[in-house]
Amino acid sequence: MSSESEPLLRVENLKTQFFTEAGTVRAVDGISFDVHEGEIVGLVGESGAGKSVASMSLLRLVESPGEIVGGEITYKGETIFGLEEGPDGELQEREDMLSNQEMRDRIRGNEIAVIFQDPMESLNPVFTVGGQLREFIELNRDLSSEQARQEAVEMLREVGIPDPEQRYDEYPHQFSGGMRQRVLIAMALACEPSLIIADEPTTALDVTVEGQIIDLVDDLQEKYGTSFIWVTHDMGVVAEICDRVNVMYLGEIVEQSPVDELFYDTKHPYTEALLDSIPRPDKTVGELDPIEGVMPEAISPPSGCRFHPRCPDAREVCQRVHPENKQVDTAEGVPHRAACVKHDAFDVGYDESVPLAKSPQVTADSSANTETSVTDPERGTAGSSGGEGSE
């Protein structure tokens, strides 16, 4: 860790797995990152990268058949999750780990709040917007019902909902998508948490509404000093709002750096490829440079570096060596980490290793045809049928 004060949230080697009929899905496979006070930390990746599972793990809200199986989560010095070796040699939950009751009473909502992606589904259709807001405030802030109501109206006004007294008694379906997302933001802020996890909060919104919401969050973040974990797939949003960024690929963090360095001093080939493959709104790009193939399924990740089958810089060594996320540079005292053996910090013989031969199709065509085929032998299907675009 950097020499700064203890971070608000520290995640170390977190592993979350789903035990399915088809096998164990290592959705989050040993990620470490931290969040300091007043910071907006990005968690970026494509669908299936594990970013949503990672964020729900922080609240210990992974749904069955998923389970956190390893690592440590520390929040303000308290252990949200931690394992130790028991007397019988088996891993067991540490004694200082917060109980379910404590998680509910002290952490969820009043310390760490969330904003979900889908504002349409996240509000309960049969209760009024104000009622839902008030319930969460009452639960997390020791206020009387009447005080909570006033606070709720105040928060609705704060997030820019016109005529809040009136709209307090309205139902979610009477709100537009953007307005509902404002309600969710109001919920998060009203509980006065120190950390808000925003899981793709603008993805379902139109671009002008997205702009309004990002503006709003920016202003409110400044006012309340809340920290954010911002989960997204949109590099534009990352550039816009994040202070530091974690790039995820297939359950792992492959690059971790301050936002400027991520864009201007990119250290991991995946991040670089991602940036090259997106069309830009601010300038005309002649030819897009897509990443070949699709992300394999987390049920059987490639050996070595998980990105090597799609990586333009892959060499023989990449198939063998699984790279840690190591510090490769420092920017203004903040470490810049990347999980790529091409950096000197690794010293596993990348320079001497031979480049991997591309299969002919790959070089001939930019097709998705070369994706690492995770063929389910029983079904005999072509390629991964994993939900790209369906996270």
Added chain:
Amino acid sequence: MAVGETQVESGSEPGTKEVETGWRATLRKIKRDTTARWGLYVITFVLAITAYTLIDGNLSRLTFGNVSDFAMAEALPIFEHPERLPPPGEADTNVPPAFHADGSMAHPLGTDPNGRDYFTRIVYGAQVSVSVGLAATFLGLVGGTIVGAVAGYYGGWVDDLLMRAVETVYAIPPLILIIVFTVFVSGGSPDVRFAIIGVGIAFIPVFARIIRSEVLSVREMDYIEAARAAGVKDRNIILRHVIPNSFAPVMVYATLQIGVTILIVAGLSFLGFGAQPPTPDWGEMLQTSHSYMHSNVWLSIWPGIAIMITIMGFNLFGDGLQDALDPRIND
């Protein structure tokens, strides 16, 4: 180790595969589904018995003792020719089931008050229940498909008119509607054939509704629009896309509906408006035994169990089919 107290399944996590379709995938899921498998076993068993009663023309078994001169060579659905059934036996003895002190293995379930072997009658009772259940459901399915598909596909006032009509029929409870229909149409002498038609008609609204909603949801799919955009003729769109894709959920419903049909037909026969004596039918047997309820308890028990097992078979299979086809609450 249970982390987090929330252990409710979710279908949205990375482990779950997307919905597979196609017949083979469905069959595979049915094979994997215990519920569906057991349902299939029961249905097969009941169907086998029905098939046996159709092949075995020896209706003399339906009578008491061995009236050998009444052997029938012809295989037939017995309700079509009740006159060929053997007359009740002479003996007015009411033999109790075999496990009873006075029982004998000659009549494992005893005999009815007319002296007919109860086991054989129960076995033959499958014929009426199953064939009526299947036939009436099929009738309702066909009628409902026509009404529902026309309403769903054309929409507009056609849809409105048909659905109002359907609502009207739906408003009269099926049992009442069927009784009124059977009794009046048969001119006061109801029998199984009228019951089939009556049940079929009464179930048209049920099927029409479900088929209409299926057609409406399939019609919204992009591949229908893609086919239209490609210039595929309407007829081919219906035949190649709409029908195959609405079929599966309708089949689930039809399977469950067979159970309901059998239930209703049993009630109909119990009241005396379905199968008529001497045709062996479970509902009819319950009616006959109703008067002997106090003297011979067993007569009222066996047919009920037979009905229950049969219906359970179709319900189990329908449930399994539904689980296999509906991804929402899949494990």
Added chain:
Amino acid sequence: MEVRAVSDTVQDPSRGQSEDDDLLGSEMSGEEIAHGDALLEVDGLKKYFDQDSGLLSGVSFDPDSFPPVSVGQDHVKAVDDVNFEIRRGETLGLVGESGCGKSTLGRTILRLLEPTDGSIYFKGEDLADLSGEQLRQKRSEIQMIFQDPQSSLDPRMKIGQIIEEPMRAHGMLDDEGREARAKELLEKVGLDPHHYNRHPHAFSGGQRQRVNLARALSVNPDFVVCDEPVSALDVSIQAQVLNTMEELQEEFGLTYLFIAHDLSVIRHISDRVAVMYLGNVVELAEKEELFENPQHPYTEALLDSIPVPDPRESDARGVLEGEVPSPVNPPSGCRFRTRCPRLIAPDEYEWTDEEWYHTRAFMRAVKRRTFEPMAAAEIEAEFFGGDLPRGDPGEIVQRAIELVASDRSAGDGESGGESDAEVIGDPNVDWERATDLLLESFAERSICAQERPAYEIESEHGTETHFAACHLHR
């Protein structure tokens, strides 16, 4: 580069399909229109939807009025008087936010939806006039690619059947010929021809969009409407599919109408771009011109809102206030005027820019009720810096302020110490009358409310004319 490899193969007698040459006639007639001339022209196109349908549609029931049952249809004006042309070989990007009518427009052009009014000239022939069978035959020349990779392929069909279906519908080739062509197309769109016998569920989203492409191309169309073809895909897959689409366009000389909400994608793939808002095209220009020199305030707002993937770029964000009005009762004149940051001052008053700026802001704040009721003096200070506009507008504003001020009635002296809860039901604050007064006096009198704007202006980039539906260019 291979040119027209697929059609060549099909027409190649050595492949054994020579008899069917004339079936590819669309190709021939297509040649009549030179590259760059109008292939499709949309003229005054309208598509209105009834709000509900059925026997009792149009009958509304209201026990509060007499008679309680009234007859009358509300229409959703999804596409309202749209004009543009698409030239052979180009990609016209159509961009707008959800609900602006862009998908409806695409489907109406294809006559998957019946146009309410207007014409769609394709190669000079009005598609809106064609009867069922004529239209069906015409469909081999116009194809469509859909947004949703899940629902656009029939799950019960094999990939091969899916691609062959359009050919079959138009009697193209025999069974073998269709299979050969389907396999070639699979290869063209970047899939393995061996996948011919697989079902769609075996494919990923990106691959399914490729199957969609192959299906669309199977009948050799001239024109393809692409409805958000990449918006359901992950970013890295988007690029793959976009590249393939571009290659195929070049190879087959296709013309695309590319519908999307993502301005980055539009900027990448389009030659010219049309921007839609609430059923109208508000701006249409060459790509560079539109992105570098936007002339409609809505386009500007859109461009300003997109997050740019560059942390060193810090631009103004979220400039648009309020929400899109209902398409049932769209605003008169310019449809964007209710949210436009540059709404033009009504001519009948003398304004300074600043006066109008303040008044506009105040008017909208009242309309949206975005401020808490406060004393009249406070309102003046907050919105006008203490100086009301001069003359008539000033008086109107004064009256409006009085309507919404919390100290409006003289009798209530303790206005200072009121808590929120007491203000909620404050009978003194009359938002509605104030809103009506302000809108009628100012917004409705602006030229923006009175005339439908349509101006052609000179481009700064490129040679094309630049269409902008904004009265700022009058």
Added chain:
Amino acid sequence: MGLLRYTTYRFLQAIPVLIGISILTFVLANLTPGDPVRLMLQGVEADQEMIEQVEARYGLDRPMHERYLDYMAGLVQGDMGHSFHRNQDVASLIASRIGPTLLLVLSAYAFALVTSIPLGIIAAKRRNEPFDHVSRIVALLGVSTPSFWIGIMLILIFAVQLGWLPSADLVYPWWSPEVYGHDGYLEHFVETIRHLVLPMIALGTLQMATLMRVERTQMIESLQGEYVKLARAYGVPERTILRKHAFQVAQLPIITIVGLNLSTALGGAVLIEFVFNINGLGRLFYEAIIQLDYQLIMGITMIIATMFVIGVIITDIAYAYIDPRVTYGEAE
């Protein structure tokens, strides 16, 4: 649309359906091949004169549509015709028999709701645990067993074998205790319940099983909703989530099913009244059918269908009360 407006609207909508039902019943009752009068007079020694008399009396010598219009005119004035066999007014006959049926059906519904909803919720919460498996088997048996057979079995066990409960007819709570020789209202009440229990369970089992299955499925689905996830993320206790957040949404389909299943319950009442010798509408219907008393049959069918329609409307209104989307209209 406000709730009141919606209610009015729903009742207006029911008018065409009720007219449709009257047409349907009328047509059904006139489908009889041959001479309806002879059918009516089955078992009665009748000469030609008598037949003509009857024909004239019931207007059977006139065309069907005229007779229908007459019938409708009567219906509007509350005149449902005349029962030939009983020589009584159909309307008053029905009025005298409707009480027991309503008592039976409503109590069966109460029984079904009170048992099915908690069981369904617990099963959903403990999905795939033993409790869930057992309750699913019970529900499966419930939907697979004929109600009248359950009735017979209940009589055999509780009335015949154990002798705990009576097996025939109901005690009408609206009659005075003296009629039954009951000693005061307490005994009257106890007797009412004792007579009601068996038929209520027999009729209610199918409803209970159906509702339990639906409740379980709906709760499972509702518990997977995003709003439940959100509530968990804000530290709402599981009990509150179950009882409030998930429950309310899951009840919507239940309400619809409760309304539609009224059709099964009303039909089932015919069978149960037959088994338990209850002098209700169902039994009256059975007797009317046996006697081919066609005006009475038409009247009962009309009334039962109307009860169903009203039941559906009531549940629709309950639905609208819980789900604001119905009365306020969808925003998008």
